[in-house]
Amino acid sequence: MADDGLHDECAVFGVFGLPAAARLTYLGLHAQQHRGQESTGMVVGDGRAWQRHVGMGLVDQVYDQDTVAALGGDVAIGHNRYSTSGTSTLDNAQPTLHGAGAETVAVCHNGNLLNARALAPAAAPHTSDTRLLAQALDALPHDARWASAAAAVLARVEGAFSLLMLHGRALYAARDPQGFRPLVLGQRDGGWIVASESCAFDLVGARVVREIEPGEMVEIGDAGIRSHRLGLAAPSPCIFEWIYLSRPDSVVFGRSVGEVRLALGGELARECPADADCVVAVPDSGNFAALGFAAAAGLPLVHGLIRNHYVGRTFIEPEQERRDFRARLKYNVYAPQVRGRRVVLVDDSLVRGTTTRALMRMLRDAGVRAIHLRISSPPLRHACYFGVDIPDQSRLVAVGRTEAEIAALLGVDSVGYLSVDGVARAAQSDGRVCHGCFTGSYPVAVPP
Numbered sequence: 001m002a003d004d005g006l007h008d009e010c011a012v013f014g015v016f017g018l019p020a021a022a023r024l025t026y027l028g029l030h031a032q033q034h035r036g037q038e039s040t041g042m043v044v045g046d047g048r049a050w051q052r053h054v055g056m057g058l059v060d061q062v063y064d065q066d067t068v069a070a071l072g073g074d075v076a077i078g079h080n081r082y083s084t085s086g087t088s089t090l091d092n093a094q095p096t097l098h099g100a101g102a103e104t105v106a107v108c109h110n111g112n113l114l115n116a117r118a119l120a121p122a123a124a125p126h127t128s129d130t131r132l133l134a135q136a137l138d139a140l141p142h143d144a145r146w147a148s149a150a151a152a153v154l155a156r157v158e159g160a161f162s163l164l165m166l167h168g169r170a171l172y173a174a175r176d177p178q179g180f181r182p183l184v185l186g187q188r189d190g191g192w193i194v195a196s197e198s199c200a201f202d203l204v205g206a207r208v209v210r211e212i213e214p215g216e217m218v219e220i221g222d223a224g225i226r227s228h229r230l231g232l233a234a235p236s237p238c239i240f241e242w243i244y245l246s247r248p249d250s251v252v253f254g255r256s257v258g259e260v261r262l263a264l265g266g267e268l269a270r271e272c273p274a275d276a277d278c279v280v281a282v283p284d285s286g287n288f289a290a291l292g293f294a295a296a297a298g299l300p301l302v303h304g305l306i307r308n309h310y311v312g313r314t315f316i317e318p319e320q321e322r323r324d325f326r327a328r329l330k331y332n333v334y335a336p337q338v339r340g341r342r343v344v345l346v347d348d349s350l351v352r353g354t355t356t357r358a359l360m361r362m363l364r365d366a367g368v369r370a371i372h373l374r375i376s377s378p379p380l381r382h383a384c385y386f387g388v389d390i391p392d393q394s395r396l397v398a399v400g401r402t403e404a405e406i407a408a409l410l411g412v413d414s415v416g417y418l419s420v421d422g423v424a425r426a427a428q429s430d431g432r433v434c435h436g437c438f439t440g441s442y443p444v445a446v447p448p
Contacts, residue, residue, distance in 0.1 A: 010094075010110040010387070011035035011080040011196045012183070014164040016171040016220045018191035022071035024204050025078040028193070030059045031200040034247055035110070035234070036080035039093035043078075043106040047169025051106050053092040053105070063412040066400035074191070075171060077164040079108035082389065090132040092128040095164075098138040102168050107134040110181045110196055111160030111387040114447060119156060133157070137165065147172070151228040153219050158444070160238075160386035162212070164194060170221040178236040178443055179214030180386045180434060183260045192220045197250040208251070236443035239423055239433045240388060243377045248288055255427055258288050263426035264418060265292025265346065272416025273297065274344045274372035278337075280304035282347040289376035304338040304363075305331050323373045327358035339367035345412075349377045351390075353397035353410055360411045371412040378438040379417050385446045390437060 013028035014023040021207050022044045029040055033378075042055030051071050055062030059080065070425045079094040095108035109130050112121075116129035119136040133153075140149040146167055154161075160180035165172040173194040175183045186193045188206035195201060198208050212218055215233040219226045221353035237253045238245070248258035268289065279301045281290030308330055343363070349358060356373075361369055379398035393399050397406055398417075407415040418426075420435050427433070436442035 009201065010406070011195070011200075011374055012077065012108050012110050012162065012164050013079075013125050013196070013200055013244040014077045014173060014192075014194040016075050016192040017222070018189060018439055019074055021074050021076035022068045024193070025076045026059065026063055026068050027203050028029065028195055029078045029080050031203040032080055032196055032247075033059055035196060036082040036243070039081045039090065040075055041079055041081075041093050041095055041108075042352075043095045043097055043166060044076040045073040045166075045318040046075060047155045048172055049073075050097065050100070050166070052097045052106070053207040054094070055091065056090055056093065063247055066392075070299065075166065075169065077106060077108055077166055077171065087364045090334055092131065094130055096131055096134040099142070103142040104166060104168075105134060105138045105438070106166040107137065107163060109161050109163030110183075111132070111176065112160055113157055113161060114159035114385060114387060115157065116159075116254065119153060129159075130163075133163075137167075142167075144217075147217075147219050147226075147228065154217060155230045157360075162196060165323075170219055172217055172219055173212050174217035174230065175212045175214055177215035177234050178386075179233070179253075179433065180236065180238050182237070182241060182246065182250075183212040184251075185209045185212055185218065192225070194218075194220075199247045199251065201252040202249070211254070216310075234253055234443065235432055236434045238386065239427070239435045240349075240384075240428075240437065242324075243423065243429050244285055245388070253429075255429075260427050261288035261348075261376070262292035262295075263428075264295075264348075264360055264423065265289035267422040268295040268346070268374050268376050268416070268418045269293045269296035271418060271422050272374055274374065275342065276344045276370065277341040278302045279344045279346060280338065282345060283331075285349075286376070288361050289348055291375060292380040293344065293346050293376075298343065304334055304361075306334055327362065330355075331359060331362065333362050333366040335366040338363065340369055341371070342370035343368050344372045344374055346374050346376065348375070349380060350375050350397060350415075350417075351380060352395050352405075353406070357410050364411070372414045372416070373407070373410065373412045375415070375417045377418055377423065378420050378435070380437055382437050382440040384437045385442070386434065386436075388437070 011032035094427035098105045113129035116132040162181040162183035186206040193206045217228040242260045246252045349443040
């Protein structure tokens with residue numbers, strides 16, 4: 001995604017009944033780093049004592065070998081965070097941890113809770129929806145009734161959640177009735193693992209058992225697993241998980257993400273053909289869609305853009321032309337592949353257009369003769385209330401503009417978007433998905 005305008009909500013990872021749970025959690029979070037880069041943390045223990053380690057930054061910045069080795073226990077939950085609710089501070093890093101011993105409650109989650117304040121005790125001061133939910137769960141009786149009481153609390157939650165909880169010596173994994181965000185259950189060596197994406201299982205050597213169902217809470221303990229219902233399932237998974245959020249080597253909502261993106265590119269070529277000489281991907285998020293477009297259009301796919309994967313904050317940004325400078329830090333044009341050619345440039349989405357505009361100037365400077373920008377998703381025109389951070393509508397390039405006006409603004413010869421129906425065909429979905437960020441039609445009521 002060229003604009004850096006959307007952010008991947010969060011990742012969760014849990015382990016039950018496996019020695020060195022902290023090491024497995026570290027690896028599982030590392031595999032899911034793409035879902036959150038602001039903070040990371042884990043709670044590890046054995047049901048009697050628990051340790052928590054959190055920090056701001058990436059997984060390999062927050063943990064080292066000694067830190068992971070010191071976190072003993074065979075039960076753990078971990079989290080990578082991008083804040084969509086609550087400020088980006090260490091105080092809001094997850095997992096949260098309340099109580100001690102058998103009365104410990106630890107929580108981490110991916111999504112966005114619309115009514116968290118109504119669930120929490122009246123005096124709760126925290127801005128993070130996760131902290132508010134954790135306080136509500138900590139206020140429950142810490143006895144054999146806790147699981148049923150926690151399920152009743154979660155049944156009252158409005159919004160999106162794929163969450164992990166620890167209480168006593170049990171790991172709980174729960175998903176909202178719409179199943180907005182992914183959550184997968186797996187096994188390794190007789191123990192249990194839960195993750196946001198299946199790509200994490202590949203790294204730790206686990207096998208996928210099944211998805212946690214929409215509206216289900218799974219209780220994992222020494223006696224095995226038990227399922228609790230949170231409400232009537234009404235599946236409406238986030239369409240953007242297939243388009244951009246998930247890793248292409250994951251299976252999400254029963255579909256291979258990479259295969260869906262190849263199909264998105266093919267549908268895009270059929271809906272929005274272009275008179276061109278070659279196809280270029282905006283790396284990395286446009287790679288699979290560009291490959292699918294090239295195959296369907298019968299055009300060669302060339303490596304016209306090289307991405308620098310190590311771009312961070314820099315103190316040498318010039319005051320003038322800052323956005324152009326950021327684009328040049330992130331991308332460089334490989335001119336021999338594109339000079340004098342008519343190019344189809346494929347990306348997964350178009351948000352604000354600022355970085356894209358700078359990228360188009362770079363391609364023109366390299367001698368590209370024509371640029372036909374093709375986006376493997378519909379125009380982004382509305383907010384997300386379920387865990388994806390989308391800029392204010394006034395900053396979305398597609399709001400109030402036609403495709404011709406967008407093309408003129410970006411400095412390209414044409415712009416083409418994939419339709420909502422095209423995405424549904426590519427994903428082989430039955431239409432029961434959340435596409436509110438494109439259409440403004442949401443599967444549940446949203447705040448005004």
